[in-house]
Structures are given as C-alpha cells and as structure tokens.
Amino acid sequence: xxxxxxxxxxxxxxxxxxxxxxxxxxxxxxxxxxxxxxxxxxxxxxxxxxxxxxxxxxxxxxxxxxxxxxxxxxxxxxxxxxxxxxxxxxxxxxxxxxxxxxxxxxxx
Amino acid sequence: xxxxxxxxxxxxxxxxxxxxxxxxxxxxxxxxxxxxxxxxxxxxxxxxxxxxxxxxxxxxxxxxxxxxxxxxxxxxxxxxxxxxxxxxxxxxxxxxxxxxxxxxxxxxxxxxxxxxxxxx
Numbered sequence: 212x213x214x215x216x217x218x219x220x221x222x223x224x225x226x227x228x229x230x231x232x233x234x235x236x237x238x239x240x241x242x243x244x245x246x247x248x249x250x251x252x253x254x255x256x257x258x259x260x261x262x263x264x265x266x267x268x269x270x271x272x273x274x275x276x277x278x279x280x281x282x283x284x285x286x287x288x289x290x291x292x293x294x295x296x297x298x299x300x301x302x303x304x305x306x307x308x309x310x311x312x313x314x315x316x317x318x319x
Numbered sequence: 320x321x322x323x324x325x326x327x328x329x330x331x332x333x334x335x336x337x338x339x340x341x342x343x344x345x346x347x348x349x350x351x352x353x354x355x356x357x358x359x360x361x362x363x364x365x366x367x368x369x370x371x372x373x374x375x376x377x378x379x380x381x382x383x384x385x386x387x388x389x390x391x392x393x394x395x396x397x398x399x400x401x402x403x404x405x406x407x408x409x410x411x412x413x414x415x416x417x418x419x420x421x422x423x424x425x426x427x428x429x430x431x432x433x434x435x436x437x438x439x
Contacts, residue, residue: 212381242423246364253429254364259419265427297364301424306378308354308366308424 213237213302215311222317229285231314233298236279241301243281245274248313249294257296258283285316293318321345321428323415328433335405335437341398341415341430349373349393352418354426355400357411357435367413368400369424383409405437 215235223229233243243261246254256265258274261281271286281300285292298311327339341353355367368379368389377389388401398415412434416426 242425244419244423244425246426248364253414253431254426255429256419256425256427259425259427260421260423299364299366299425305424307380308356308369308426310356310364310366313363 213307213309215298215300215309217296217298217311217314219312220315220317222319223288224319225290226287229288229292229316231283231285231296231298231316232280233282233311234280235300235309235311237303238276238279238281238300240303241305243274243276244299245272245283246297246299247292247294248297254297288316288318290318292316321417323417323428323430325413325415325430325433328413328435330436330438331405332439333406333437336401336403337405337435339400339402339413339415339433339435343396343398343415343417346417348391348396352376353391353398354416354418355389355398356414356416356426356429357409358414358432359408359411362411365411369418370398402435405435407437409435410437411435 245258248254261276262274322344324342354369386404412432414432417428419425419427
C-alpha cells in the first residue's frame with residue numbers, strides 16, 4: 212500500500228525555522244495537505260494544495276513541493292506551534308486518502 | 320460557521336456493531352464529498368472512507384473494506400458510518416471531515432471526534 216514518510220520528530224528553538232518533510236512516490240501527481248494537531252484536539256488544516264494557506268493560518272506557515280518531497284516550513288517558530296504535524300495526500304489514482312506517520316514538533 | 324458534530328461512539332464487544340453519525344451545519348452539505356478519519360490512542364491519523372456528494376462514489380481503506388459502510392442523507396445534512404464485525408484494532412477516535420474545495424484529496428474542516436472502544 213502507498214505510504215508517506217515523515218521524520219518522527221523535529222526540534223527547534225523559538226524564533227528559528229522548522230522544516231518538516233514528507234516523501235511519497237505519488238506526490239508529483241497529487242496535492243499535499245498539512246495538518247496541525249495539539250493534544251486532545253482535532254486536526255487543523257494549515258496548508259492545502261501543496262502551498263496554499265487557509266484563512267486564519269499565520270503567514271509563518273508555508274508549504275513547498277519538489278519532486279517526491281513536500282515540505283512544511285514554519286518561520287519564526289513560537290511556543291504555540293508545538294504540536295504534531297501530519298502530511299496527507301492521495302494514492303496515484305486520486306482515490307484513497309493517505310496520511311504520513313506524523314512529526315512531533317518540539318519548541319525548545 | 321462550518322460545524323461537524325460526531326456521535327454514536329461507545330464501548331462495544333469484539334464482533335459487535337456500531338453506527339456513527341456526523342451532523343453538518345454552516346455549509347451546503349449536499350455539495351461536498353465527506354470522509355471518516357480515525358486515530359487509535361497514541362497513534363497517527365488513518366483515512367477510513369469517503370463518499371461523494373451524491374453518494375455515487377464510495378471508497379474504503381483496505382483495513383475496513385467489507386466491514387464498514389459509509390452513507391449520507393443530504394436532506395438531513397448527515398453522514399454515517401455503519402461499523403460491523405468490530406475488532407480491537409478498530410478502537411480509535413473517529414472524525415468526520417469535509418473535502419476541501421478545488422480538487423485534490425484533502426480535508427478542510429473536522430469534527431471533534433467520537434471515541435469507539437472495542438473490548439470484551
């Protein structure tokens with residue numbers, strides 16, 4: 212079955228830039244989405260269609276795509292950004308949703 | 320304001336059944352594909368099933384195919400998940416999620432989830 216691969220954890224100091232990668236063979240053909248999830252809460256969409264930011268999401272969140280890898284970048288990380296982040300896309304046919312394993316962002 | 324409210328979770332024995340519901344408001348429900356996504360305790364997110372706006376297209380993850388049935392009632396602005404032959408590994412918080420606009424397979428609004436526990 213199709214898989215998306217994320218690093219299990221990323222750590223940064225406040226004010227620095229965090230980059231979380233997600234790799235998958237179908238990413239050149241399918242859009243990627245990124246979700247932020249804090250403990251006990253539902254996921255929140257922070258990036259859609261590789262690099263678009265929903266209204267209400269701070270400008271420090273951005274997304275990019277290159278080949279089979281997509282990247283979520285958080286510039287000027289704040290303590291409130293500490294959370295689990297999941298990438299999500301679809302299989303090559305665009306039929307089935309697929310999530311990455313999630314990355315725990317720790318703000319030191 | 321878009322709202323998705325799940326209900327129907329609870330404790331069920333292995334082999335049992337449960338029906339989840341998701342009440343939608345704040346948008347034209349009949350215009351959007353909808354999804355169920357689950358999260359086992361301490362684990363990551365797993366897409367479970369999707370249904371198109373008119374129920375013409377329905378898809379399931381391999382892990383639930385043949386046991387779960389997704390459906391919707393556009394007149395009642397409601398999404399459902401009938402879960403049969405439940406297993407311990409189906410224990411999870413189940414979220415309903417709306418398809419995002421503009422193509423692609425992604426989810427722009429999520430409910431708060433309902434917990435399903437499968438245990439004897």
